[in-house]
Amino acid sequence: MWNWLTVALVLAQAGGEAAPAAAPAAGEGAAQQPPGTGSMIGFFAPILLAFMVMMWMNSRQSRKDQDRKRNLIQSLKKNDQVVTIGGIIGTFVSRSEDGLEVTLRMVDDSRIKFRADAIRDVLSTSEAAHEKS
Structure with a gap:
């Protein structure tokens, strides 16, 4: 890289760098830059x-x-299994009218509101079945 x-x-x-002159005139040698300075x-x-x-x-x-x-x-659709950025797994229930908040249902049927940008990922059906067991 x-x-x-x-x-x-x-x-x-x-x-x-300038190409060296054939023969610098008298007095010009002091005004030239030394070689290697760009x-x-x-x-x-x-x-x-x-x-x-x-x-x-x-x-x-x-x-x-x-x-x-x-x-x-x-x-997101209703009953999608989601994971938040904090690692909380829940089921998507609804989205607020402005779209900034979502409501998740937990295992004990309690509901928690989260900011919509706190959703990290949607679990696939195989992952959701593994989490339930």
């Missing part, structure tokens, strides 16, 4: 570009996770 970044940094530094922009540009790409990929993944969770909550 870092191989392309290393190559980009080496190319950026090599691009900043511009700071050439050095930081690949690092900044890599940082921006990583941030874009991270925000894209977060957006995908939010969409998946929203679709999961909207697709």
Whole structure:
């Protein structure tokens, strides 16, 4: 992964060096940059570009996770077995009118209200049967 970044940094530094002149004029030798010094922009540009790409990929993944969770909550049907982020397993009963709260029924027929975003996953029928036993 870092191989392309290393190559980009080496190319950026090599691009900043000036080709040596055939014969520097008198008094110009002191004004020339010593060999090996490149511009700071050439050095930081690949690092900044890599940082921006990583941030874009991270925000894209977060957006995908939010969409998946929203679709999961909207697709809940009555009597679906769900797991909350706290590990509580219950049966989905209803959703509030604004869609921000859900009501879950526990094993002893008690009902608990949760925020809708606290639902982590819907258990499949095989997992639900395993939990009941």
